[in-house]
Amino acid sequence: MFSERVSKVELSGIRKFFEMADENTINLGIGQPDFQPPRSAIEAYRDAMLNGHNGYGSTSGLVELREEIAKEYSKYRPGLTKDNVLIHTGATQGLKIITESLVDDHIEVLCPQPGFVLYEAQVRLAGGNTISYPLKKENDFIPTLEDLEERRTPNTKAMIVNSPSNPSGAVYPDDRIKEMVDWAKEHDIVVISDEVYEKLVYGEDHKSFLGKGDNVVMVNSFSKRFAMTGWRIGFSIAREDWIKKLGKINYYNIACPPNPTQHAALHALRNESDFVEKMYDTFLKRRDIIVDRLNQIEGFDCMMPKGAFYVFPRYSFDMGAEELAKKILENGVLAVPGTAFGPAGKGHIRFSYANSKENINKALDIIEDAAADWKIDDG
Numbered sequence: 001m002f003s004e005r006v007s008k009v010e011l012s013g014i015r016k017f018f019e020m021a022d023e024n025t026i027n028l029g030i031g032q033p034d035f036q037p038p039r040s041a042i043e044a045y046r047d048a049m050l051n052g053h054n055g056y057g058s059t060s061g062l063v064e065l066r067e068e069i070a071k072e073y074s075k076y077r078p079g080l081t082k083d084n085v086l087i088h089t090g091a092t093q094g095l096k097i098i099t100e101s102l103v104d105d106h107i108e109v110l111c112p113q114p115g116f117v118l119y120e121a122q123v124r125l126a127g128g129n130t131i132s133y134p135l136k137k138e139n140d141f142i143p144t145l146e147d148l149e150e151r152r153t154p155n156t157k158a159m160i161v162n163s164p165s166n167p168s169g170a171v172y173p174d175d176r177i178k179e180m181v182d183w184a185k186e187h188d189i190v191v192i193s194d195e196v197y198e199k200l201v202y203g204e205d206h207k208s209f210l211g212k213g214d215n216v217v218m219v220n221s222f223s224k225r226f227a228m229t230g231w232r233i234g235f236s237i238a239r240e241d242w243i244k245k246l247g248k249i250n251y252y253n254i255a256c257p258p259n260p261t262q263h264a265a266l267h268a269l270r271n272e273s274d275f276v277e278k279m280y281d282t283f284l285k286r287r288d289i290i291v292d293r294l295n296q297i298e299g300f301d302c303m304m305p306k307g308a309f310y311v312f313p314r315y316s317f318d319m320g321a322e323e324l325a326k327k328i329l330e331n332g333v334l335a336v337p338g339t340a341f342g343p344a345g346k347g348h349i350r351f352s353y354a355n356s357k358e359n360i361n362k363a364l365d366i367i368e369d370a371a372a373d374w375k376i377d378d379g
């Protein structure tokens, strides 16, 4: 009854674990800030509805919002205009229309592994083939050109990149970003850059793929920046002719992005540019606590991540990642097995620190106690 496409994707490994948790579980699995959006943005949302912004809008998105985004992101690629910007419903749907627009049945897309759960599934749903490229702990989860080149074939048409990264929290250095874009350009490969954690880079400025070449489409979102994950609002930036094509597909997906939400996001962009700073300081403190505490537990080895709000320690307990996540869950803490991000996540587990300091400490107390009984695999 259902299309073959449906059987090509599994239920997301993140969602599977979510559904096993109950209300008493300490949630270190969650991929969203534990903050509310700026109050003034909530009010702008309400006002937009009261002021009649309840009908269809432009397929590409509200002109003023696209202009505001173009203004801000010209810092990465000077001279952007509204015609370089497309609004969609979260980065999720942006990535969906981009893959749908680029992929045919013989096309291969390079996807990071371990990598965010959407990428490979969306390529398969679009009818294309995925080629995983490794993000290795020994390279601090930063891709290398050798690993990319080894996997390239004449059918490789696109590459998905993600910095700051989910699940590792890695942040790619500017020179590697430039090399990757140049390499992709040389081989006619489109770079799809997911930068939703742009505003959560610790101790340095965000380095964007945008502006490194005209073969880049950057996907971004207000979900994490303004803690509005449930509002479903995001945007892409690319060459004008690409945005036109993506806009056409946007129509067949959603007709237009939601109207009042765009007014609220525009208000936040204009008036709440420093909102993220409060979250930033809080996340930074929590990051240091969770990394320090994990590294004190025998069996965990945790890299200090430079971005996002995840840690992705390697563990040496004698069990698979799902089994470890289940044991942690039985003790009352939700984490996500590394294998939810692809087979290359084996031997890792992801904790989110989008939870209070108290809960993080409580969760780590629980894990420390439980881990004392888990056998370490010395081999």
Ligand SMILES: Cc1ncc(COP(=O)(O)O)c(C=O)c1O
Pocket: 031, 089, 090, 091, 092, 093, 116, 162, 165, 166, 194, 196, 220, 221, 222, 223, 229, 233, 234
């Ligand atoms: C790397 C990455 N990209 C995209 C998304 C989806 O973002 P949005 O809420 O904008 O759809 C997430 C959400 O967790 C993410 O972690």
